[in-house]
Amino acid sequence: MIGRQAKSFLRVNLKKFSFQRLCRIPAFLLLLVCTLPLSAIALAQNGGELRFCLRSEPKTFDPVLVDDDAALGIRYLTGGVLVRVNRHTQELEPELAESWKVSSDSKQISFQLRHDVRFSDGTPFSAEDVAFTMQRVMDPALHSSTGDAFRSGPGSITTKIIAQDRISIAFPAPVAGLDRLFDQVAIMSAHSPKKEGAVLGPFMVVEYKAGSSVRLERNPYYWKKDSQGRRLPYLDAIHLDIQPNRDVEMLRFRRGELDLINALDTDYYDRLAQTSPQFVHDAGPSLDSDFMWFNQVANAPIPEYKRAWFRSANFRRAISEAINRDDIARIVFNGHAQPAVGPISPANKFWFNSNLKPEPHNPQAALDRLKADGFHLQNGVLLDRNNNPVEFSIVTTAGTKSRERTGVLIQEDLSKIGIKVNLVTLDFPSLLERISQKFNYEGAILGFRNVDLDPNGQMNVWLSSAEDHAWNPKQKSPETAWEAEMDKLMQTQASAPDPKKRKQSFDRVQEIIYEQVPIIYLVNHDALSAVSGSVAGASPGVLFPQTYWNAERITLSGTATARR
Amino acid sequence: MNAARKVAIAVVVIVCALSLAANRLAPDGYAKQFREAPSAPPSRAHLLGTDELGRDRFARVLYGTRISLLLAPAAALVSTALAALIGGLAGYLGGIWLKLARAFTDLFLSLPWLFLLITVRALLPLNVSPLVSVLITFFILGVLGWAASARVLSTSADALRNSDFVLQARSSGLDGPRLFLIHVLPNLKPVLYAQFWISIPVFILSEANLGILGLGVAEPLPSWGSLLRELEGLISFREEPWRLVPLLLLIVVMTSFQLLLSDKEVTA
Numbered sequence: 001m002i003g004r005q006a007k008s009f010l011r012v013n014l015k016k017f018s019f020q021r022l023c024r025i026p027a028f029l030l031l032l033v034c035t036l037p038l039s040a041i042a043l044a045q046n047g048g049e050l051r052f053c054l055r056s057e058p059k060t061f062d063p064v065l066v067d068d069d070a071a072l073g074i075r076y077l078t079g080g081v082l083v084r085v086n087r088h089t090q091e092l093e094p095e096l097a098e099s100w101k102v103s104s105d106s107k108q109i110s111f112q113l114r115h116d117v118r119f120s121d122g123t124p125f126s127a128e129d130v131a132f133t134m135q136r137v138m139d140p141a142l143h144s145s146t147g148d149a150f151r152s153g154p155g156s157i158t159t160k161i162i163a164q165d166r167i168s169i170a171f172p173a174p175v176a177g178l179d180r181l182f183d184q185v186a187i188m189s190a191h192s193p194k195k196e197g198a199v200l201g202p203f204m205v206v207e208y209k210a211g212s213s214v215r216l217e218r219n220p221y222y223w224k225k226d227s228q229g230r231r232l233p234y235l236d237a238i239h240l241d242i243q244p245n246r247d248v249e250m251l252r253f254r255r256g257e258l259d260l261i262n263a264l265d266t267d268y269y270d271r272l273a274q275t276s277p278q279f280v281h282d283a284g285p286s287l288d289s290d291f292m293w294f295n296q297v298a299n300a301p302i303p304e305y306k307r308a309w310f311r312s313a314n315f316r317r318a319i320s321e322a323i324n325r326d327d328i329a330r331i332v333f334n335g336h337a338q339p340a341v342g343p344i345s346p347a348n349k350f351w352f353n354s355n356l357k358p359e360p361h362n363p364q365a366a367l368d369r370l371k372a373d374g375f376h377l378q379n380g381v382l383l384d385r386n387n388n389p390v391e392f393s394i395v396t397t398a399g400t401k402s403r404e405r406t407g408v409l410i411q412e413d414l415s416k417i418g419i420k421v422n423l424v425t426l427d428f429p430s431l432l433e434r435i436s437q438k439f440n441y442e443g444a445i446l447g448f449r450n451v452d453l454d455p456n457g458q459m460n461v462w463l464s465s466a467e468d469h470a471w472n473p474k475q476k477s478p479e480t481a482w483e484a485e486m487d488k489l490m491q492t493q494a495s496a497p498d499p500k501k502r503k504q505s506f507d508r509v510q511e512i513i514y515e516q517v518p519i520i521y522l523v524n525h526d527a528l529s530a531v532s533g534s535v536a537g538a539s540p541g542v543l544f545p546q547t548y549w550n551a552e553r554i555t556l557s558g559t560a561t562a563r564r
Numbered sequence: 565m566n567a568a569r570k571v572a573i574a575v576v577v578i579v580c581a582l583s584l585a586a587n588r589l590a591p592d593g594y595a596k597q598f599r600e601a602p603s604a605p606p607s608r609a610h611l612l613g614t615d616e617l618g619r620d621r622f623a624r625v626l627y628g629t630r631i632s633l634l635l636a637p638a639a640a641l642v643s644t645a646l647a648a649l650i651g652g653l654a655g656y657l658g659g660i661w662l663k664l665a666r667a668f669t670d671l672f673l674s675l676p677w678l679f680l681l682i683t684v685r686a687l688l689p690l691n692v693s694p695l696v697s698v699l700i701t702f703f704i705l706g707v708l709g710w711a712a713s714a715r716v717l718s719t720s721a722d723a724l725r726n727s728d729f730v731l732q733a734r735s736s737g738l739d740g741p742r743l744f745l746i747h748v749l750p751n752l753k754p755v756l757y758a759q760f761w762i763s764i765p766v767f768i769l770s771e772a773n774l775g776i777l778g779l780g781v782a783e784p785l786p787s788w789g790s791l792l793r794e795l796e797g798l799i800s801f802r803e804e805p806w807r808l809v810p811l812l813l814l815i816v817v818m819t820s821f822q823l824l825l826s827d828k829e830v831t832a
Contacts, residue, residue: 274803331602331617393690398779401796408617408783412597422691423783430686441690 047218047236048556050535052260052548053243053252058214061205062196063186064136064144070242072451073262076545077216077238079186080200080223082111082130083179087541087549090349090453092180096125096187096200096223106174106497109182113165118221119189119198127167131159132190134169146184149456150175152494174495176502177454202233202552214240224552233552234537259535259556260547264528266336266402272530279530281540281547285338285347286527287450290328290406292394292443293519294319296472298479300439305388310442310471314373316517320359321366322417323410329523332405336528340521342510343461347524347542348453351503353510363417370417382418391420394443395434398425403445406522410445436473444470445522451544455493455506462490462509471518482516533557572823579817583630590623595784605804612806615794619784625810628786632768633817635702640763642706644713644756648749651714655721656748665718672711678773680708685779694785701774701781705767713759720755724748761825765818772814788814 058070066075082097094100097111117125137147138157150157153173160168175181192198197205202224203216216238224232241258243249250268252258254275264272264280273280294310295302309315325339339358344351367377374385382390394410396403407423414421421443426434434441450457460468464475464483478484486509493505513519527542537554540547548554582589598604598618606613612621654665684704692700724730725748733747768788774780775789783790791810801808 327599331599391691395690398777401793404783405617409597411784412595422693422697424690424697425779425782426686427682427777427779430682 047234049237049239050235050260050548050551050554050556051239051241051258052262053241053249053258054214055244055246055249057211057242058208061208063188064133064142064146067145073545073548074205074214074216074240075186076201077203077548077551078199078201078205078219080117080125081184081186082113082182085180085183085453085543087543087546088539090543092183097182100179102178102497104497106176106178106495107172108168108170109178110162110166110168113167114223115165117200117223119192119194119200120204120219120221121189121192121194121198122221123189123192123198125187125189125200126164127161128164128190129187130167130169131161133185133188134159136188137185149181149184150178152176174497176456176494176496177499180454203235203238206237212242214242216240222552226553234555235551238551253530253532256532256534259532260538261530262545262547264530266332266334266525266528269336269528269530270334279532281529281531282336283527283529283540283542283546285345285524286542286546287345287347287453288448288525289340289343289345289450290403290445290447290522290525291340291519292410292445292522293471294392294443295435295439295441296518297439298472300441302440302442305384305386306392306442309384309390309392312373313516314369315375316520317359317515318366318369318417319414319419320517320520321362321369322419323359323413323520323522324361325358325522326361327413328406328409331409332402333523333525336526337523338526340524342513342521343448343458343519344455344506344510345450345524347527350499351453351455351506353507355507356510356514359514361413363413367417377418380418381420389420390418391422392442393422393424394445395424395426395431395441396445397428397431400447403447407445435470436467453543455490455502455509459490459494462486480516482512486512568823572820575816575820576824579629579813580633583626583633586623586626586630590620590626592620592623594619594624594627594786596620606806612809613804621806621809624786624791625813628788628791628810629813629817631698631781631785632771632788635698636764636767636771637760639702639706639709639767640760642703643709643763643767644760646707646710647713647717647759648752648756650710651717652721652749652752653744654714655718655723656725656744658722658725662718662722666715669711669715669718673715677708677770681705681770681774682777682779684708685774692782694782697782698785698787701771702767705770709763709767709770713763716759717752717755720752721748724751758825761821765821768814768818 054070054073056068056070058074059068060066060071061074063075063079066072081095083092083100084095085091086093096114096117098114099112100109102109111130113125113127113130119125134157136142137144138150139147150171152171152175155172157172158170160170162168171178187200188196189198199219200223202219202222204219205214206217207215218233218236222232226232246265246268249258249261250272253261269280269282294316296307296310300307329335329337329339338346341356341358342353344353346352370382375382375390384390394407396407404423404425411421411423435444460466461470463469464472464478464487467473469475472479475483478487489505489509493502493509496502496505527540527546529540529547531538531540531547534557535554536557537550538547539550541549543549596619598614598620600618601610601614602618603616604610604614604618610620610622612625615621615624650665651669654662681704685701688700730743730747733743738746771780771787772789772792775787775793780789781787788810792814794807795811798807
C-alpha cells in the first residue's frame, strides 16, 4: 500500500518534475543567455584600477600652474571644467555649466551652473568657486599659462556673481574663442580646506610618490551619471607610473602590467602591431608636426651671402619643393604620418585651410625657381650668382631618431639639386642656445607638439615681435611686408568676435606661410596609441589626452582586474 | 706566439682588409638610399639587408669598420703620445713635477668625460663635412683620453728613474733629454704598447657611446657607433638576426685587440 502510494506519488511527481524540468531548461538557458552579457557589463563596470605611464614627473598638482604634459594629464582626469571640448567632435559641450553666453564684443561670458554638484571632499560647488578660480588664473603673480590665453589687453577681469548658480566674467579686451578657453580651467574650491585637493573631476589624487607613481581614486561626489543613472566613473582608481623610458613602458605593456600607452612612436607601434594588432590604434593625423626653417636673423653670425639665400622666398620655396615629404612619411614614420601643409594640421577640423595642399615633390620646379634667383648648376654643384657653392648646415636634436632620419632624407633630396647639407645633431640645451640666443645656426629641424586647437595659441610664433618667431624673432617692427600683414591678420583674428571672420583671417595667414615658406612644414604625425584588450570604452583620438579623454566611461574586464 | 694571439691577428687583418676593400665589395656606397626597400631583409643585392632608410647595411658595416678601425688607433696614438709626454716626463723628472702631473691627471680623470665631450662637440663649427666631423670627434677622444694612461706611465717612469741602470748612466755623466730618450723611453715601450692597444677599444666604445646618443659621426657617414644605434629599442633578435652583425663584429674585434697583447705587455 505504502509502496503503491509511494510509486503513484513518485510517478505523478516524476511527471511533474519532468514536465517542469522540460520547461525550465530552455527558460534557464534563455535567462543565462540574457544575463551573461549583463553580468559581464556589471563585472566590467565594477571598478578596477587602470594603469598607464606618465613620461615625466608632474611639476605641480595646482591646476592653475599646470604647464607640463604629466600635470596636464592629471588635471584632465581630476579637474572639473565649465565646458569641455569633445575630443572626438571638437565641439564644445556643457559640463559644470549647463549653458553659457558670450557677449557680442567677446569681452564677457556668463555661465548658468549645474545644481547639486559637490567637490570631492563634499564641499558644495557654486559661482563663488568659479569667481575664485578665475581670480587665481588671472593673478599676475602666479604666471599661470592657462591665464595667459585670456590676456588680450591690459587691465584686470571682473567677476560678477549674479546668483549661486549664475556668474558673469568680464575681460578688459575682446578674447577670441573665449568660451573654448574654459576647457583648460579646472574649477577650484573657494572654501574647501583641502584647496587644490578638492576637485570636481571624475578622479582625485590620493597618493603621490615622487619619482615613482601617482594614484588617483574615483571622486565619490562626481556629478556625472551614465544613461542608466549609474554614477560615473566606472573605474575605482587610476595608477600612473612615472616612467620616462619608453622601452620599459612598452615591455610592461606587453607583460600586461599597463593598460594604455598614450602616444606611441612609430617603431614601437609597428613592433606591437606585429604581435598584437588588436591593441594598437592609429587615429590619423594629429596636431603635431615636424618642420624645418632657415635662420633669417639680421645680425646672426652667418655669412652675408647665406643670409641672402635664406631671406629669399624663392630659395625657401625651392627647398620645400625639393623635399620628398611622401618619402619622409613613408620611410621615417612607416606610413604613420601625412605630408604637412602648414601650421594647422588637417586634424584641426575648423581652423585647417582646406584650399591648401602639401607642396608636391618636384626637383625640376625647384631648380627652375632657383634659376630665377641667379642660382646655377655647375658639375652637379649648385652655385649662387656670385659662384658660392650652396652648402649649409641643419641642426637637430641628438637622440630623436625620426628627426635625424628626416634630416638624412632631406640631405639626399637636396643633393639631387646640387645642394650640400651638413646634418649636425646637438644635445637639446646646446641646440636651444644656438637657435634662440646666439642665432649661430643656418637651418634647423624641430617638431611642434600642439595641444591647442585655436590659433591664438600660436600668437607667440606668428607675431614678428614674438620670442618664438623661429626664423627671425623679436623684431622691433616687421622686417618684411608679408610679416607685417601676418601681424595684422593675427591681431584681427585674436580680437574678432565672429568665428567666421577669425577663420578668414587665419586662412590668409596660412596662405602667406604657404607662399613665403618661413617654416617648411614636413609632416603631421599620426596619433598612435595602444590600448590593451582588458580595457573597454576607450576611444583613442587625435587630441590630448588621446586614449583617456573619456576616462570616466572606461571599464576594465574582470580578468584584468583579477590579474592585479 | 700563442694560438689565440695568432687567431686575433688573423681576425684583425681580415676585418681590416675587408673594410679597405669596401669600395669594391660594396660599390653602391654607404649613403645611397634604396627608398623602395627600407628595412629589407638580406638578399643578393643587399647581403645584410638595408637599414631604416634603405641604405645597404653590408656597405655601411664595411665603411663603418674602416672608419672606426682607422681612427680609433689614430686617437689611441694621440692619447698615448700625450700620456708619454705628460706621465713619462713627470715620472722621469720626479719631485714636484710628478706631484703636479698626478694632481692634474687626477683632476682630469674626475671630469665627467661624456659631458665634456658633448660640450666640446657643441662648441665646434657646424658647417664641416661628415669626414672632417669624424676626424674631429676622434681627435677630441684622443686629446681627452690621455689621463688614465699618463698615470700608469708616470708610475713606471718614476720606478725607472730610481733604477740601478739609470743611476749608473747618471754617474757616467748622462743627463737631461738624452738620458730620457736613450734609457728611460725604450724601457717604457711595453707599457706604451699596452696602453696603446688598450686605448683602441676604449675609443671605439666611446665613439659607439656617442653614436648611441646621436652625437657621434655625422650622417651619412657610418661608424660602429651609428650602426649600433640600429639596435636601440630592439626587443627580439629572432626576427631580424642580421641586425646583430655590427654588434658581433664589435665584440670579435674588441676581443681580438685584447688578445693581441703579448705576455710582456699584459704584465706591463
